[in-house]
Amino acid sequence: MLIQLTDVTKSYAKDDSWLFRSRTPVLKGVSLSVNHSECVGLVGESGSGKSTLGKIVLGLEACDSGTVSYAEELLELPRYQAMSVVFQDYNTSVNPRLTIAEIINEPLLNEPLSPYERDRLITSLLAEVGLPAELRTRYPHQLSGGQLQRVCIARAIAPNPRFILLDEAVSSLDVSVQVQVLELLQTLKQTRNVAYLFITHDITVASFLCDRLLFFKEGMVVEQVDDISQLNRVADPYTRQLLEAAGYLEIPFLNHSSNP
Numbered sequence: 001m002l003i004q005l006t007d008v009t010k011s012y013a014k015d016d017s018w019l020f021r022s023r024t025p026v027l028k029g030v031s032l033s034v035n036h037s038e039c040v041g042l043v044g045e046s047g048s049g050k051s052t053l054g055k056i057v058l059g060l061e062a063c064d065s066g067t068v069s070y071a072e073e074l075l076e077l078p079r080y081q082a083m084s085v086v087f088q089d090y091n092t093s094v095n096p097r098l099t100i101a102e103i104i105n106e107p108l109l110n111e112p113l114s115p116y117e118r119d120r121l122i123t124s125l126l127a128e129v130g131l132p133a134e135l136r137t138r139y140p141h142q143l144s145g146g147q148l149q150r151v152c153i154a155r156a157i158a159p160n161p162r163f164i165l166l167d168e169a170v171s172s173l174d175v176s177v178q179v180q181v182l183e184l185l186q187t188l189k190q191t192r193n194v195a196y197l198f199i200t201h202d203i204t205v206a207s208f209l210c211d212r213l214l215f216f217k218e219g220m221v222v223e224q225v226d227d228i229s230q231l232n233r234v235a236d237p238y239t240r241q242l243l244e245a246a247g248y249l250e251i252p253f254l255n256h257s258s259n260p
């Protein structure tokens, strides 16, 4: 086990809380684990609390109750080397005044590398995410969305983390670019032995990349699918609704009733 959350709750103060001291519960007792080198998908609608959960996993927010435990190997490393994150909005994830090489170098600033070694590492990280070395001197506005998200992925893998949180990391990309970036993430997962928590509202992309899926609704895990080939067997009505909307339950060989 790399990361384990047990019975985590979180609430935020309501806007009128100065008067009533009332709070809105956002996470209502969430338990989940991410194992070494696995990709866990957290699928749910907008506002269900997925990003809040992601922030708690990264240690950016504290939970109100419950526990978050990390494997020893994560605790031994500085946080930026143990865990990385790739957000949905690649434009606001990068400093527009930095070159692409400087952006990728951000998590490497404390590494004792010579200028030559640093240069070579940045070039090899660009190659690893499928980008040419010439991009290193460009600025973010001179790249396409897909290229910039690849730069964010290069920055995320630069310190060689054991865990990466992917928060709607392909949701802003065109469908064809989405597939390429998902394939890149799949490759990196294998070559770098990294674990992902993949937060998304899109069950199709989640089932492409993930080993396990957790369906999330109103701050709770309502269903867990350990075997993606058994997706059609989900019982929870909300999860079935999501699958139906994505066309999964219409495919005859996946249909539960025709394949007992």
Ligand SMILES: Nc1ncnc2c1ncn2[C@@H]1O[C@H](COP(=O)(O)OP(=O)(O)OP(=O)(O)O)[C@@H](O)[C@H]1O
Residues within 6 Å of the ligand: 012, 013, 026, 044, 045, 046, 047, 048, 049, 050, 051, 052, 053, 201
């Ligand atoms: N810092 C905050 N203060 C107050 N309320 C917050 C805060 N952060 C999130 N919320 C509220 O918590 C709820 C869950 O938000 P969250 O961003 O975790 O959902 P989500 O499932 O990631 O949604 P989306 O996919 O749209 O990003 C929302 O109602 C949001 O308004």
